[in-house]
Amino acid sequence: MEQTRKTSEEIICPISKGQLLEHCQGQRDLTSSVIEAFPEDKLFEFNVGGMRSFGVMCMELLAVSAPSAKGFTTGEREASDEHSLVVQDKKHLLEAWDFNTLGFNKWFPQISDPHFQEVIKAFNTYEGEVCSSLL
16 A cells, blocks of 8 residues: 655544544444345346446445455555455345444554554555545
8 A cells, every 4th residue: 555644734634533433333324224125136136227236336335344444454455356245135235244344343443543644545546545535
């Protein structure tokens, strides 16, 4: 991960680390509720205008959320691969989501405050602070 450090005058993160964790947990809870409410037969099939299904988008989030929090903590970034996750029904997607949430909740608090403000290239493409990458 390419990293640079901004000066305190350049750092703009609109919320605290604790507020961001609370926000992320709220979004994860909301996504879990949507998975539960989604009709089983449409979860991986229904799409709008050829877009990915909601189930496939959830798989993409599983591939990046907890691994990103771990990578931001340890500095070691694993390649994300949503295709390696084999989940084909609501029950198993919810189980994977819950397990992933445990990993996110484990790693996120360990991101050091200075590292939280470092500029990185997420997925070797998107430049921004760690805090903005988590939003």
